[in-house]
Structures are given as structure tokens and as C-alpha cells.
Amino acid sequence: MKSPYLPAALSYLLVAIVLMVAAAAARAQTAPPPDTADELRALLSRETKSAPAGTRVEFTIGQLDARLKLAPCQKIQPYLPAGTRLWGRSRVGMRCVQGPVHWNVYLPVTVKVYGQAVVAGASLGQGQQLAAADLRLAEVDLAEEPSPALLDPAAAVGRPLARALAPGQTLRQSHLKARQWFAAGETVKLVAQGPGFAVSSEGQAVTPGIEGQAARVRTDNGRIVTGTPVGERQVEIRL
Structure with a gap:
């Protein structure tokens, strides 16, 4: 005689199996991409070769956000995003170039020089x-x-x-506090520099010459120019 509870038991069993499979799939999606440490280290070593002479470079590769759900990938390509400088806290790109879904994420790195x-x-x-x-x-x-x-x-x-x-x-x-190279109203030397030449003249400072800030100068013909204070009563203009 068949038990009336068997179909219900099978249903519960099937539901449990489905939940187990779903959980396994979720874990697979949130797992980090395959190990690309060697490629990453090669990229970081190559991109930090321009560090100042006499220095030594160390870098630490961080972790991807655990909340990311990435599709499986057979080939991951690390790269340096445009405009990124590997100096201090930075990042590298990681893109899937061979897999069912082509995703792109960023991996934190710390570069010490x-x-x-x-x-x-x-x-x-x-x-x-x-x-x-x-x-x-x-x-x-x-x-x-x-x-x-x-x-x-x-x-x-x-x-x-x-x-x-x-x-x-x-x-x-x-x-360090910024130095003031000259005050407004003082006569300053203007040095205009371009490819292969430099021209000097004088002018009157319209604004104070603070280190790291642009200064405005009135030339002898009344024209207002903007330059960079670089020393005592001296302004440099790049052409």
C-alpha cells in the first residue's frame, strides 16, 4: 500500500535539492576570479620600473569586494586603467576576456616606494x-x-x-607654509620660456607671488599675463 505522505516527502526533498544547488551556484558566483597573482605581479613590476633611482618598491594586492557576483571566467586579463598612477593606494583593472560573460572589475593595490x-x-x-x-x-x-x-x-x-x-x-x-616671493605692486622679472628659447622682461605684480599659486603681472605695454612665482621677484611663463 502506498503511503499518502510519499509525494509530499519527495516534494520536500526536491525543494531541498533545488535550494542546495542554488546556494552552490551563488557561492560560485561570489567566489573571487581564478588566481592571476603572477600576471598581476608582472604588471605591477613593469609599471613601477619608473620609480625614482635608489628606491625599492613593494606592493600588496588587495581583495575584491565579497559582494561581487562574477560569472566563471577561463581567462582574466589584468591591466592599468587610463590615468592611474601606481603610487600609494591605487587599483588595477581585471577583465574577463574568455567566458560566458565579459565582466570588468577593479582590484585595490597598495604600492610602497x-x-x-x-x-x-x-x-x-x-x-x-x-x-x-x-x-x-x-x-x-x-x-x-x-x-x-x-x-x-x-x-x-x-x-x-x-x-x-x-x-x-x-x-x-x-x-611647509607657502613662501611669498613678492608683494602686489612690486617690480618682478618675467621669464617667458618655450621650446628652445627664453625671453626676459620686467613687469609689475598685480597679485602677490605665493609659492604654488598663479600670479598676475602687468607688462610694460599694459598687458596682464599669468605666470608661476619661482623665486624672489621672479615669475615664469610657459609658452
């Missing part, structure tokens, strides 16, 4: 005018912050600090 740079020899306060005795050279990660690290202590001597520094902390351009 170790080299000699200027560091604080002791605790230095905000606004403090730097002396040679306050600074020393040490090996640091040049790529740890976007602002360039200072490589020559002489470039910092006499400059006031824009922020306090801890002992051993790397001194970067953003840590």
Missing part, C-alpha cells in the same frame, strides 16, 4: 622655523601620502611649519 627623505629629528611645533639641527635623513615610504616628500634638508631650512610633526615623521611639501 622606500627611499631616503627628510624626517623630523624631534617634536616640531606648528609655525616653528626649521633649522638644520631639526632635521635628518631616513628611509621612508615616499608614496605614503600624495604630497611629495622633501629629499634635501637644505630645501626646508628657514621655512615655517604649517603643522606640527612627530619625531621621525616624513617632512612633505604640504607641511
